[in-house]
Amino acid sequence: MQVYLQNRFRFITLVISIFLMVSAITRTVLLLQSLTMIEFNLGQLFSIYIIGAFYDFIAVSYLIIPFVLYLLFMPKRIFRHKIHRVVTYIFIYVLLYLVVFYAFSEWFFWNEFGVRFNFIAVDYLVYTTEVIGNIRESYPMGILLSVIAMISGLIFFILIRYKLITSLLKDKSTFKQRFYYSLFYLLLPLLFFDVVSQDYAKVSKNKYNNELAKAGLYSLFSAFRNNTLDYDTFYLKEDNTKVISNLRTLIKATVNKEKKGLLHEIKKEGLEKNYNVMMIVVESLSGEFLESLGGFKGLTPNLDGLAKESLFFDKFYATGTRTIRGMESITLSVPPTAGRSIVKRPDNHNMFSSGFIFKNKGYETKFIYGGHGYFDNMNDFFSHNGFDIIDRTDFSDEEDTFHTIWGVCDENLMDKALSEADKSYKAHKPFMSFVMTTSNHRPYDFPDGRIDMPSHSGRDAAVKYTDFAIGKFIQDAKKKPWFKNTIFVIVADHCASSAGETYLPLDKYQIPLFMYAPKILEAKRISKVSSQVDIMPTLFSLLNWSYESKFYGQDILEDTFDERALMGTYQLLGLYKDNRLSILVPGKKLYGYVPIKMNIFDTQYKDVRVPKEVEDEIISYYQGASLLHKQRLDRYDGKY
DSSP states (O other), X not given: OHHHHHHHHHHHHHHHHHXXXXXXXXXXXXXXXXXXXXXXXXXXXXXXXXXXXXXXXXXXXXXXXXXXXXXXXXXXXXXXXXXXXXXXXXXXXXXXXXXXXXXXXXXXXXXXXXXSSOHXXXXXXXXXXXXXXHHHHHSOHHHHHHHHXXXXXXXXXHHHHTTTTGGGOOOOOOHHHHHHHHHHHHHHHHHHHHHOOGGGGOOSSSHHHHHHTSOHHHHHHHHHHTSSOOHHHHSOOOOHHHHHHHHHHHTTOOOOTTSOTTOEEEOOOSOOOOOEEEEEEETTOOGGXXXXXXXXXXXXXXXXXXXXXXXXXXXXXXXXXXXXXXXXXHHHOOOOXXXXXXXXXXXXXXXXXXXXXXXXXXXXXXXXXXXXXTGGGHHHHHHTTTXXXXXXXXXXTTTOSSEETTEEOXXXXXXXXXXXXXXXXXXXXXXXXXXXXXXXXXXXXXXXXXXXXXXXXXXXXXXXXXXXXXXXXXXXXXXXXXXXXXXXXXXXXXXXXOOOSSSSOGGGTEEEEEEEOTTTOOOEEEOOOEEGGGHHHHHHHHTTOOEEEOOSOOOTTSTTXXXXXXXXXXXOEEEEETXXXXXXXXXXXXXXXXXXXXXXXXXXXXXXXXXXXXXXXXXXXXXXXXXXXXXXXXXXXSOO
């Protein structure tokens, strides 16, 4: 009887073995793909595979829970019935298909982001329409699914050929006997859930080694579990009073003692300007795409030409690696707090938003997006923070001549921005438009005949098409009566890739910023280290506005501007200042690095000690932002 009982639960052993085998092959493929980036020695290889197998086992321990319950409660008469044989065969093949599919998915995700499944994958799983549509448009899914089916079928044939399945179809066990076996498998995930974290994967200072030591499925579970991170629990902290005092000094805020948080007055002498603002936020426009920043030649001729006619900021950095991080920092002028972006949080209404400031000055404010704005919660965020919404549902058939799953092509989007500006002008209203592009996004598809590169041929072609669309937009805008009274702000949301050999590689955060208004602004190249939080304070200074502020950013053009850039991921929180990168890490750790090689394509660091004054500064920024958000002191209290 014990043999028969073991037969039933050998089924679980088979499932675990298959998963571990496929995971090991996946890890090997990813390792071979990254040979030039990893730290390669026998000790590191041993750590990658042993720790990786441990995480793989944890992942599959969660995966087998429903199968364990099935084997526990299925009566013997059903187990011996031929229907169980059919169910077992179907189940094994479906399982094989899903595991192989998961392995292929891991490779594509690694190829796109340079990491195992993480917080990005969690966010994207929520938006299945866009993601599935994007996959269908980006990859030959028919061929891929057929290949996966063939590989799964081959493994299934081997299992049948060597009778590794048929030997599992006998059983005479009692429920009590099965219960003890099941209890072991069911308690394992609970134990792992309580005592295991991603920290065991930190086998090296090399990011790729650490990612290879992880398991994609476990990383996905972990990301679901940790989609918000409490600052006080995970990071270095100081006394709250000291932090807020330091933060007020850092943002140069003279705060009335009766007022809490960061609320302070920005006062300007002279007349305020009511220039229109057309902000174009470009999807994934890395600095490396622009020759004017030392990047590739020929991809962005229009933007490179515009750099010579604009206030062009050439040491400018994104705060994050996702579109919503860029939106958050530009609109709210806040650092990237730990966990998910404020745009995705439920408590993000009536934030201290630039949208409300514009509305208070009499502006029409519009968020204009060529896709469906429910994606990433964008419509909800912008509509409750001072903006009217124009998204794909507002494009007529005539306005939508070409689109992908992500949205209308950038030409259509720019034409819509022009028509909305015309409406505001006819209504005698100044306008502020926040325009978000989509064409520089996989599947990199755009209308034919626009540039000298074919559609659907990769990122470079998409970048060049977006550059073409912006160039056409500027030429069309010059014909408008409102052009001479408009400041055009062009900035990336983030870089095209966040992958690098080290955490927070500066080259993967450097982006361009243009402020173009030939009738208003004198062209000049600005070489001050700054980031997206500084856009609105700089813009409001150009408008000569007096206003109440809770912004963390500063006017880059001021002589007293304190050069620094704030940047992060959903776990890492960075401060780049005085050629030193300091990073707050969960586990109450702080690391310091100095670049020994840095250009638009690559960054290499050496470890350094973080001085106490820098430690105080970075803690003040990030603990302060977390504290004020918890206390709801980052809200808008004015009238509009």
